[in-house]
Every structure is written in structure tokens, then in C-alpha cells.
Amino acid sequence: MTTQSFFPASLADVPADVQIEPIHQREYLLNGEMIAWSGRVADVYSPVGTPDESGNWQRHLVGSYPVCGPTEAMAALDAAVAAYDNGRGEWPQMPVAGRIACMETFIGKMLEKRSLVINLIMWEIGKNRPDATKEFDRTVKYIYDTINVLKDMDRNSSRFRIEEGIIGQIRRSPLGVVLSMGPFNYPLNETYTTLIPAILMGNTILFKTPKHGSLLHYPLLEAFRTSFPKGVVNSLYGRGAEVIPPVMQSGKVNVLTLIGSSRVADELQRFHPKLNRLRSILSLDAKNAAIILPDADLDVAVSECILGSLSFNGQRCTAIKIIWAHRSIVDQFLAKFGPAVSALKLGMPWTDGAQITPLPEPTKTDYLTDIIRDAEAGGARIMNEGGGEVVESLFRPAVVYPVKEGMKLYRDEQFGPVVPVVAYDDTEEFIDYLITDDHGMQASIFGSDPEAIAALIDPLVNLVSRVNINAQCQRGPDTFPFTGRKDSAEGTLSVEDALRSFSIRSAVATKDTTPNKTILNNIVGNHESVFLSTNFIF
Template sequence: MNLAGIDTLAKAPLADGDVFLGGRWLPAADGRTYPVYDPATGEPVRWVSDAGAEDARAALAAAEEAAAGWRATSPRRRSEILHDTFRLMIEHRDTLAGLIVRENGKARRDALAEVGYAAEFFRWFAEEAVRIGSSFGDAPGGGFRHVVRRHPVGVTAFVTPWNFPAAMATRKIAPALAAGCPVLLKPAPETPLTALAVAALLAAAGLPDGLLNVLPTDRAPEVVSAWLGDERVRKFSFTGSTATGKVLLGQAAANVVNVTMELGGNAPFVVCADADVDAAVSGAMDAKMRGGGEVCIAANRFYVHEAVAAEFTAKFGAAMAAVRTGPGAQEGVTLGPMINRAAVDKIRSLVEDALDRGARIAAQGTAPRGPGFYHPATVLTDVPDDARILHEEVFGPVAPLTTFTDEDEMAARANATVHGLAAYVYSRDVGRALRLAERLEAGMVGVNRGLLSDPAAPFGGVKQSGLGREGGREGIEAFLETQYIALDWPTP
């Protein structure tokens, strides 16, 4: 595929295949294909090559072959290629957003925002590529010197989710390439087209063959097991569910593979008695409805102080009821379809469970009957603590509200989960907000802000929400090994 080929990814299958391996576009080794569906219609967008274990091994061989040359490439040259990829992503923003809408379903405004966010990882890590530091100094006891070097960790393998098909790929690819590591990428089977487009842009920016290999597949265990079972893979990064992450951690342990895991969330959204309610409502819409709620850091549980509960519920309910739901490509739509029928069924199950336990629907928007996989924006109140929706990640446009009066009791409820990815706090008293933020067991906290993500900041969670951080300066550290050299160079 040449650069112009990204415009045809959502149309007829490419004649030469969809597996990007060693700089070439190839069919799966055994010729298998699988369909990618449009969530707005439930109909296939197109069929793509379905990579298997043989393709996984071939991609690993290509990555290993390219590793030494890339490791020896100057940081400045790596930086230039990443900068050029950033520029190309911005130039092709509309096309990339269109791909995201077609295969993921999110509203076009969210898709455009994702492309901008995804591109920023290339710009940020282009700048970090030339700042990989080493050190030299005297041994404290004298008699020799310390030299500390940073080296690329080696071949890296990534598994990315469907909810951010561009950003979750670039958040891993950019720092790996900046550090000098070749990449193996298995995108989510639901959303491979965007990852393939990113590969085309990197190739157009001058990335040497073999440094990025993208394998669409509907048989993930074959591909991932082939990578994790091979000692040449030295870094593995996964974004997805906690349950799947635990399985993959077990596989990675066999070869003591360096891992980064960004897993499930159950983010609390706290509205204090002194909060600016209008600001809290605006932040709640950002934290809950970005990407249709299919976001790992989405606000999942709302704890609203009784003093402002009525006002917040009324204003937030009005905002949620006004959400326009429909196909993501339609003008004015702010909530597209969910990714598939199973996602809708899970959301409905959580809502029905809450209603059976005494919750009530305080506000609800409308949604098309179909075709497509839709669920309306919904606000639930009087949600009891034993409702499943307060303990499971809803991953959809439903906001369960509970109230509190005692801050200590609320913090205990907010922390009563195995997850700890994100949290949100609204208060006019910055001191109170910061104290609460520090008490919440979360890797990231938004204080009077509903949008957290920034390529220049470390992204990740605590407890069973993951291991390590992506983004920020920490993001490139994950792809570097530290080597200490004791140099026999006596001090004067």
C-alpha cells in the first residue's frame, strides 16, 4: 500500500493483502480473512487478512533483522521520522477520522479529537528521542569511574484495544521507535484499519522496513502466544481488560518479559458540597461521554454531596438527555453506536440490575432502534452500593449517581474496588480537592477537570488497573535498559 492507499482502506480489500510485514503488504500465510463491521449498521465494512502463528513468526524475524540497524541509527534521525509521521497524521486527519468512525462507531468529533491526540505521541516522543541520557561520574570511594548507559530493550510486541484504534497504537509505537526498538503490533480485531493506516504513514515518513509489523487477526491467541513464547521478544505492552491482562502476564513470565499493562478501570467522580456545579456538569460530560463512555478512564461511579445533589442531578440529567445519538458520521451526532451487540447487552444488564435493586432512571436520551448497536445516554439515581454497575466497568453512556455527606465514608466507598486507574474531584477549595485526590487510590486524578490524557504526562493505574506508565518521560523509559560500566580510570 502506498500513502494514497489509506483512502481505500474502508473500501474494497487490497489486492496484495493487509498484513504489514517487513515493509511489505501481504495476505495471511494461509490465506484466511475475516470481516470488520460498521457498528452503525452491523454490516461488514470490508474483509481483511487474518494473520496466524506463521505470520507472527515471520514478523518477529523481520523485526529482529531490522533491530541492529535501528539501534545504530542516530537519535536525531529517529526523531525526524517521528516528526514527519506527526505531520502526515495531521495532514490526513479527515481520512483517519473517517476510518475510526467506520470501524469503531464513535462520533466524528470524537474521532477527530482522537487523531489529534494520537498524532501528538509522535511529536512528543520525537522530542524525547534526542534526550535519552547517559551518565559518567566518580565512584564515591575513589579509584574508578561509573559509566551508565541506556540501551533499547529489544524487540517489542503490542496488543491494542478497539476503543482508541489510533491513540492506543501510537502511544506504544512512538516511544518504542524513539528508544530504538522494532515493533510487532496486533490491533484489536474489531478495528484493524486505523492501525494499518498508521503503518502506511510511518512507511511514507521513511521508517525502514521491518521496524513496524502490523498483524490484523481474529485469532489473537495464536499470534500473541507465538510472540510471548519466543525469547527474542523482550518487551510486551497490553491495553485491555484486567482478566485478559492476567492471562498474558502469566505467559510473559515464562521468559521474564518486561511488561507494561494498562487494564480496566472503575473511576469515581466526586462532587463536593462547595463544587462549582456547572463546571462539574461540564466535566462530567467530558469524563463520562468522551468516546461514548467506552473509555477505560471514563467516570464510572458518581459520588455527589447531598448539599448539591438535586442541582447536579437536574443539570447533568438535562445535558445527558440532550445528547444526540446516531451514526457517528452524521452531522451533529455526539454519541455513536457501541462497538457491538454484546457491549449493548452488557450495558442493559447492568442498568436492569440497578433498577431491580431500587435505582431509578432520572434522565435518558433517545437512540435509534437500529440497525446498529445503540444505547441512550442515561442517568441513574438512588443506586445502592450492592448494584453491579458500581463494581463493574460499564463501558457505555450510563452514569450511576449516589450521594454522600461524610468525606471519609465516601473515600472508603470510592476505594473499595480492585481497580485504580483514574478518578475525578470537583471542589472550589483546591486544598480540599488535593487532599481528596491524594486519598483516592488511582494512578491519575482530574481536579476540576474532566479530561486527563496528555501525551506529555504519565498514563497508568495502580492495583489491578495495570503496571507501568505510558506517555510522558516515563513512556520512553519503558523501552530502555540500563547498563552500568565500571571503568578503571582512577581519580587524581
């Protein structure tokens, strides 16, 4: 592989509709205002590069953003705390219909930035154009779906219940101040799958942008500013190690939502002085495993395992990160899987049909090379032509076999385009692997015999949170629960589950007496209370 084969010779070779001028962000959202910034900044370099005047390949400068410090972080926290005001602020007191109207205003303004955000996803993290487009559009759909589910939830809560001589109304109430931290691999979608339901439920937000994929949030800050009351949404830029500890140590964060590593989650939770007051909603590490039974349709297994292990270069928490193939068919599987992996098209994010694109993390290709060398030292080898070849930030996917205990690839989450394959003789080996693994997100079973598949389903559903039959591991559809066991998650995300995760059931109750009924009728009839109401959202 050569640089000239894949990377543009100059920016003039980049399609006109993809080209963007460097964006140098010098402001951030705080308490309903865009605050000017003149301090430190972080440069954003794309995984896409071009030769410089000396012919040396250089990553393209996409722009820069503020690197704030503890002072700015605490100011953002104070704004969120003031806006919530112990549940008495404008936003937590606003009727659900009012919050929904604000969110619908935001969607309209978000759509105005669609092309720019999609281009920034391509430039910042190297996601191909179809997937970058899908990420934006799926996020918009997720917001609409969340609004519709919230309407249903509110309708179901709009009546009184009478039980055992007690009249009551039960609704969901906000939790308080939410610290939201999203990932680089789905910097828009996965950030918003926690951010949006948290906002809609009446919480106030402090959201930390990811290191990679930070700049793409800038075009949407004005939409947040003009769609919601001041202090409801506050952006937080800077090094996580500098800005997050003081925020957590304050004890004023009520909810931590993080999509990232379990190590980081553990550290952040320990900073909080009152853990019983902190709710954590986390999507963390995963080492999702697939098992291919002797009677599996190998064409289906190959197709789904390629999608599952190498979509967006394998940089997904739901990616298949290790494949177990029965010894009787492992050679047949590899004979089909290896060439199919090598046939995946490498290219720039905007290259038609590109399935493998540049990696955003500067040291990632070195890491992937090292874990392959570690496996080779233990007797494994690369099974596909060209596997493991590197050109700058591009890494040709590698199928590595036979992988076994003791190799880094056996246990470590590689989070990249390397696919370890294990040969097994008995399904108990696979089950034991899942039992001893630190992770418990998903697994895939490929086979044809219903009895054999059923024998795996029952133990697996108690080891992972989702079992896929003849299909890749994945998050969608968004109405399905998304969670994990062990170190893979805390709390559950889906359109409905997320709304529940960012709220708590609250009740107003009284004894079923004539005077109390009169009081309730007066409050409801005169619209004296936002909570105690029979208003119905259409």
C-alpha cells in the same frame, strides 16, 4: 427513537467527503515486505447501518482484513527477533539521530493518509468527526513531542561523568522485541503512544491490531515499510487467542505492552516461560469515581461530569464511571445533570454536533440494557428522559440512581453511556469504596472549600494515580504521567515516561587513569562507538 431519525436511509445520504469504498486488505507487513494474503479474512462492519432491500437495518460493510494464524505470528516474531539480533541489528545499533530521521520520514508519509484514516476511525468505531480528527492530529503531535523529548534526553547523556575515581557515560539502551496491543476506543492514538516510543528507543516491534479499529492501520503499513529498516515493524493480524499464545510461549518477547483488560493481561503474562525477562507496560481497567461535595458549584460539576462520563459514549478508560453526590445536594445535582444528559445530541459520526454516536460492539446495547435492569431490580431507576432507549447501535445515555453495593453498576466497568449515581453522607464512604475497589486509575473532586478538598487529596493520591479538582478524569496533557494502581496499570506512560519505560539505563565505565583516558579520547575522537559518544543532537 426510530432508525429513520438518526441513520442514513442509504449511502447516498452520507456526505461525499466521508464516503469510502470498501477496503479489502489482502496483505500485511512482515520483515520489510508487504506479504500477499489468500487465507481467511474478517469482515469489518460499521456501527453505522442502512436499510437493505427488505427494509431491514444492516451494518455497513467497511471492508475486510487477513485472519492470520500461529504460523504467520511466529514468522512475524522471527523477523522482529532477527532485526534486533540481540542488540546487534541495524536498528538498535543506529544512532539516535538516525532513528529520529526515520521517524520524521514516517510522519510525512502518515500525514498523506490523514483524511482516509480519519474516515476509517468514524466508520469502524463510530467516533464523531471532531474527535476522530483530534485523535489523528494529537497522535502526530505526540510523535513530534516524543522526538523533542528524546533529543533532550540524548543531549543530557552526551557527556561523561567522573565520580569516585570512575569515568562513565550513561545512556538509555533498547530492551529488545516488543509485542504491542492497542485498544479499539483509541485505535490509532493509544496504539501509537506505546508503539512510537518503543520504536524510537531502538526496539523492534510486533503489533497486533485491535478487533474493532483494525482496518484503519492498513493505510499506514506502507509508511512503516518504507521508513524503517526491514523487520523493525511487523504487523500481526488474527484472533488474539490463536496468534498471541505461541508468540508469548516462545519466551522471545522482551516487552508486552497492552491497553485492554486486566484479565487478558494476566493470561498473556502467564504464557511467558521466563517472567523475570518480561517487562510489562499496561493500561487496563478503571472505575474512575467522582465525588461531589455539599458546597460544589453544581454547574461546573454537571458540565465536567458530562464530559468525563460521556465523551465518546463513555468508552474511555479515563471516563468517570460512577458519581458520588452528597445526600444534601444529590436531588439538585440530578435535577441539572439528567436534563443535560438527555439534551446530548445523538447522530452519525459526521452529524454536526453529534455527541452520542453508534456503538461499535454488536452486543453492547444488550449488555447496557441488562446492567440497567439489574440496577432497577435493586431499587434504582433511570433519572433522565429517554435514558436507555435503543435504536439499533445507538444507545441514549442513562443516568441511574440510587446505585448501591450489590448492583453490577456499582463495581463493574460499564465502558459505555450509563452513568451510575450514589448518594453518600460521609466522605469516608467514598474513600472506603476506592480502598475496596480493584481499580486505581483516577478520581475527581468537586467542591469549593480548600480544607475539605485537601482532606480528600491526601488519602486519594495513595489510592489512585491522578486526582482531578473540579475537572473530569482524563489522560492529557501527554506530558503528564499516565498510569494507575492495583489492576488499572503497570508502568507509566507520558511522552518522557514512555521513552524510559521502553529502554534501560546502560553505562560504560573505567578507572580514571591516563591510559584509560587515552582510550576513551581515541574512541570518541575517531567516532568508533555509537554508544560512547559526545555527539550533540540539535
